[in-house]
Amino acid sequence: MAHFEKRGTKWRAQVSWYNPQGKRQFKTKQGFLTKSAARKWANEMEVAKDDNQISNQDPIFAEYFKNWYETYKTPGTTNGTKKRYKRIYKLLTEYFGKTKLSKVTRYRYQEFMNQYGKSHVKGTVYKTNGSINSSIRDALAEGLIRTNFAERINLTWNDERTRKIDYLNFNQVQQLKKSLLDGIKPSYISRYMLLTIIYTGMRPGEIRVLTWHDLNFEDHTIHISKSWDYDNNKIFDYDS
Template sequence: MSREKGTGSVFYSTQRNQWVACAANGFSPSGGRKYKRMYCKTEAEAKKKLREFLREKDCGGSQAQSTLSVQDYMNQWLETVKRRTMKPSGYDRLESTCIKQVYPHIGDIQMHGVTSTDIQEMLNDLSCKYSQSVLKKTYDAINSCMRYAVNSNIIDRNPVNGVVVPKSSRESKEISILSDEEVELLKRECVKPFSRGKRGGYRLGYLCILLLNTGMRVGELSALEWSDVNFKGRSIRISKNASVIKNRDGDSDRTYVNVIYDNPKTKCSNRTIPINNAAMDALIHIKEITGNCKYVAANQDGDFLKPEAISNTFRTIQKNCGFKKQYGIHALRHTFATSLFRKNVDIKTVSTILGHSSTAITYNIYVHIIESLKVEALSLIDDV
């Protein structure tokens, strides 16, 4: 009967007329695998010696791991466990959470010495500086790592057990939306014709109008192909997402690279968006420029336009509009959603169009808008 890989083997040696217990035992200086062989009179004795050896080996490895600092162990966990199970963009965010939030507080403590108090104090301190979302990400990162350490017999118990995520003392940041006046200024500026060699105008200014009327994420627009656009059915299929990730291959001098994933941000991000008249007009104008390319938002070489390039165009348009406040590209998505709420579109429909995984997420993001619209509605009702 064969044994599980990594647990050694027991066999009878006719050459020595003895039972042999054999197990891997590290590597030689040249990199070859070394083996421990124990010779016994009986099969039962060989099996017993093998169990004892493996137990001692595991114990010694666990003890060595438990003396690693939290930072060293988490780096090892990130590289050997998480990197192979996560999308690169998600892995980048997790690594950033460890480096920026976890390591400065408890990174120097040895794994066997970290306590629930250490972790609670870390989160309490972070609650004064960061949002609730950052606190939750930090808690999830350290909890996942410590659970793995327990299952690997590195530590006896998870020190995150009993730790409470405190409420952030930072006020929740309200979303940014363009005013009606700013929307009109933006639309007039976006459609200015582009002429090579002359100042003014934009090659793909209509992309901002498309975002304003569909609520797409900028990464979804970057990855959008003309085959995803159904002009006859007046719909857009969202099934991909472009993202900027760290270059970990070392095959170039670039710190970050742009990639397209065949699946967008979440499962619910796979969706179909209806095309309104403004979006249709924008797509028609864009097709005149990039219609022969694979991508809707194509650069002059025919490749997909990077998300930051679209954001830069939006930034330039705002500057030329004379906006007093500079908005991030996501403000176009928020403005679109707010417009739907103002037109009394129900939250389930809005959530589906935006690609949120639940209506709770939609409500939490737009709670200030929803509540203010309720107040406006009540003010229109005469006293009973």
């Protein structure tokens, strides 16, 4: 059951539960103007208890994100991916400082993304918000917070810095393919790489590390299990 206590003019509420190890845990919140407001919060916590979505931990926002990506996202990835998460962690540290996860509001997070979008392109803004949003969804599932403040955010970006990409249409692709095939020889490796991209959509790094064992001439298939890691100058194995 919840416990309520009035301190001065404000109310304090506390709920308790037992963790899987049988140890009693407590979660407390104070500063409620009325007892009914305190009771409303306590009822929400009781529901969270039933759903196993309650925790007495309240980590710093930036530090939670760091622990999250180091645990779930970056092990076994390329240096480029690790650097991207580290940059986001640095941004969160600079903007939110030591703000606890439970203290971050949707309004404040929107302000953060507005500021970030002023100097970044659309793709970067979407990737950054997507990474943070994923971590917050996990925090919600762990019972650390009750709402996802990174949802329903209006994303803006700097159009002047956004590169415009013109893709080849079907006829242009056919012309390119015809040009590549014209007079092709086994020594024209770059032509074969471009043709493979056209036919399969593979990445250049994946094509670079193909071996004869990856080609199945009977089934007309290519087994893609690795790519070239340009950051570390070595092969990156997808299956590892």
